[in-house]
Amino acid sequence: MDFSLLLVVAVAVTGFIWLLDLVWWRPARRRNLVTVEAGTTEGLDERAREKVLKEPWPVDYSRSFFPVLLVVLVLRSFIVEPFQIPSGSMRPTLEVGDFILVNKFTYGLRLPVVHTRIVEFNEPERGDVMVFRFPSEPSVNFIKRVVGLPGDRIRYEGKQLYVNGEAVPKSLLEEAPGGAPGELLLAERLGAVEHRIYNNPRDPGPQMREVVVPEGHYFTMGDNRDHSNDSRYWGYVPEENIVGRAFAVWMHWDGGLPSFTQMRRIH
The missing domain is CATH 2.10.109.10 (Umud Fragment, subunit A)
Structure with missing residues (x-):
């Protein structure tokens, strides 16, 4: 198993998902929130707003893991790598x-x-x-x-x-x-x-x-x-x-x- 290849793939996948969320899915959720609020007379409470804006689980995981995986990839590829x-x-x-x-x-x-x-x-x-x-x-x-x-x-x-x-x-x-x-x-x-x-x-x-x-x-x-x-x-x-x-x-x-x-x- 090529750990370097797996690490590169993991960084690419999580980074791509996070990027899609930044440029496409997150703005879409915000537009959806505006539409929903416009259809109510009293507006949404905080809990309802969070539900509409909630990130899908792939985005949540990618946002959490991408920075960590990227740092590991850079350190392992260009700085120092452990061996036994x-x-x-x-x-x-x-x-x-x-x-x-x-x-x-x-x-x-x-x-x-x-x-x-x-x-x-x-x-x-x-x-x-x-x-x-x-x-x-x-x-x-x-x-x-x-x-x-x-x-x-x-x-x-x-x-x-x-x-x-x-x-x-x-x-x-x-x-x-x-x-x-x-x-x-x-x-x-x-x-x-x-x-x-x-x-x-x-x-x-x-x-x-x-x-x-x-x-x-x-x-x-x-x-x-x-x-x-x-x-x-x-x-x-x-x-x-x-x-x-x-x-x-x-x-x-x-x-x-x-x-x-x-x-x-x-x-």
Whole structure:
């Protein structure tokens, strides 16, 4: 189900009904009131006047919901949109059950539903945590870290990421960290962004020869390097599939009571 499409339709329908009432039905009710009052000798009492002027229920609902739906549409389409993390592919940065906020204007403003970019701002940078529509199934949203920009040469061998022929710096922080037995917790630096990743020393993982990122596309990887379905397997993210940049965790919910103690910025 495309929630953006449903929201646009709801705004269009309620707005159209409210507009019809403003320009057509409300003036007709007032003219009807004048006609009714002219046919009485004593006039109408307040209760009778309200009955003649009463809005039909579709108009009443549309007038109430249209402003709210419009604000939600604008905020969700152009400012910020919430998402829930469904898998562990971005651990340790993001955990299953994290609720995140995604900045919708960092990479430019896009129209809802059709996703056409109408205003350009910034382009994705290495190290950004980006939400995008999965290339082969655009109705599904993915979240990964940008590691390759258009024109970059990307290679991944022996647990080591190479960008333009240079090994991306990383250092060991902890062996078998809590919550991830058998993994290595490492700090990795992509451009100006330092973040944490997991590697499994017993799993050789995918080996990827050098590829060149095409123009208008991006190469993404999960921080949980040996447990992530990312560009190493299915290819590049087209620019038109970008949704926005994830910038904060605002809530965590694992099936019990929601927790707000893990609120943090995403690096």
